[in-house]
Amino acid sequence: QLQLVESGGGLVPPGGSLRLSCAASELVLDHYVVGWFRQAPGKEREGVSCITSTDSTEYVDSAKGRFTISRDSSKNVVYLQMNSLKPEDTAFYYCGAELNPLPAICAVVLNEGVSGYWGQGTQVTVSS
Numbered sequence: 001q002l003q004l005v006e007s008g009g010g011l012v013p014p015g016g017s018l019r020l021s022c023a024a025s026e027l028v029l030d031h032y033v034v035g036w037f038r039q040a041p042g043k044e045r046e047g048v049s050c051i052t053s054t055d056s057t058e059y060v061d062s063a064k065g066r067f068t069i070s071r072d073s074s075k076n077v078v079y080l081q082m083n084s085l086k087p088e089d090t091a092f093y094y095c096g097a098e099l100n101p102l103p104a105i106c107a108v109v110l111n112e113g114v115s116g117y118w119g120q121g122t123q124v125t126v127s128s
Contacts, residue, residue, distance in 0.1 A: 004095055009122030012085055016126070020080040022095035022119060029071060032116070033100050034078040035109045036069065038091035038124070047110030048093070049080055058106035062088075085126045094121035 008020040022034060035050040049059045049069040057069050068081040078095065096114035098105075 004097060004117050004119035006093065006095055006119045006122040009093060009124045011125045011127065013128045014086060014126055016085050017081070017083045018085065018124060020082065020093055020095075020122060020124070022078040022080075022097075024076050024097065024117075027097070027117070029076050029078055029097060030073050031099060031101075032097040033102075033105050033109055033114070034069075034071070034095060034097045035106070035114055036078075036080045036093060036095050037113065038089075038093045040091040043091075045113070046091075047113070050106035050109045051078060052103055052106055053101055054103055056103055056106060058110060060110065082124070085124075087126045089124060090126050091124060092121045093124050095119045 003025045005023045033052045036048045037045050038048050039045045048063050051057050051069045066084045071078045096118045098114035098116035
């Protein structure tokens, strides 16, 4: 059965960095648009970043310049490198994947999520 597994979360001080990983089994992530999402307690889910099957990327405004999404095809993994972390980045982060070749799909994905597969998530806490 298809699975997406996130890892790399943890507790970091403000200004710190983390790299989240979204690894897949039973599918080749290269063929999928993959989004990273987060949800903080009491808040709605927010699309953070997205990468298409042609490696176009998009970011929520609060992540621009600090976060970088990328994929490693050899490992079948999509990463989210998060630098200069802030307390407001604290949330449960999870990835989603959708089989969709459209080059401009990220705007939709960030707003609406994916029609496909979701991981279980990983907690990111930014605190001193």
